[in-house]
Amino acid sequence: MKVLLVGGSGQLGSEIRLRWTSDEVVAPAHDEFEFDDAVALERALDRFAPELLVNCAAFHNVDLCETQTDRAFAVNALAVDRAAAQCEARGVAFLTISTDYVFDGNAVLPYTEEDCPRPISAYGASKLAGEQLVLRRDMKAFVVRTCGVYGIHASKSKGTFIDRIIAQARAGETPRVVNDVIASPTYAGHLAMALRAIVASDAYGLYHACNAGAVSWYDFACAAVELAGVTQPVEAISAAQWKAPARRPAFSALASARLRALGCTLPSWREGIAAYLRDK
């Protein structure tokens, strides 16, 4: 399959480039291509004539989205809508990635695709708008929500949450991690393979795709330290102690129910950490 990939240098995009080996994946770099530039996208679609456009680009700094709301909606909603329209007009399939942050976090069981979203941040609202602008169209479109993505191609300067926790533990420091926020952290390598299965299904619509299970960031950090072979305690703190400008859902684990119905299950969150440490 001929695939045009936007955001191909990021955590998820890099894994798609690596793992979709039977496809021809073309991924223009960010500095030569702005996703919110409709003319540039039109040119890229003309030039590569893909069968599928995959969008992994987003403005996903959750705190900055609170103050740069225009930019959040421009990239995460309006640009996604324009890209979907361009694909629809050409008969090209479209896959775009969304987030667990479309939910308010009041659930006690992992959210399925049937649950009603209610974002509590500008980021979540902008991503939900992007989802709805795609799903209202009668076209070949996949919208895939995921959660807590980490991958070996994270920005070198920041690294991943796992890298930071392990580095602190190795340095003899005690990492402090929130124990009252529950999610389904997901390894980008596993997610990339799940996306390929979704695309192969031709069953369009909304999906959740996450490493299986629900875990607090504290338990996740403890497992990462343990799997890295470091013996250093992790300190549990509350979300209230970890002050952040944007509100985040306290519970945003996702059940990949539609994916399971396709016969595809992602490994557990713990296996996600192990695979990440192996692949690094």
Ligand SMILES: NC(=O)c1ccc[n+]([C@@H]2O[C@H](COP(=O)([O-])OP(=O)(O)OC[C@H]3O[C@@H](n4cnc5c(N)ncnc54)[C@H](OP(=O)(O)O)[C@@H]3O)[C@@H](O)[C@H]2O)c1
């Ligand atoms: N990371 C998470 O925890 C998480 C959780 C749930 C959902 N998601 C969603 O998953 C998707 C992929 O996330 P990720 O973690 O792989 O992100 P990432 O590592 O930050 O990668 C994003 C990629 O998109 C590029 N990009 C950003 N804005 C662009 C624009 N306007 N035009 C063209 N390219 C642009 C980036 O290039 P530069 O690096 O050069 O800017 C980078 O290559 C996003 O839709 C995100 O909202 C992420």
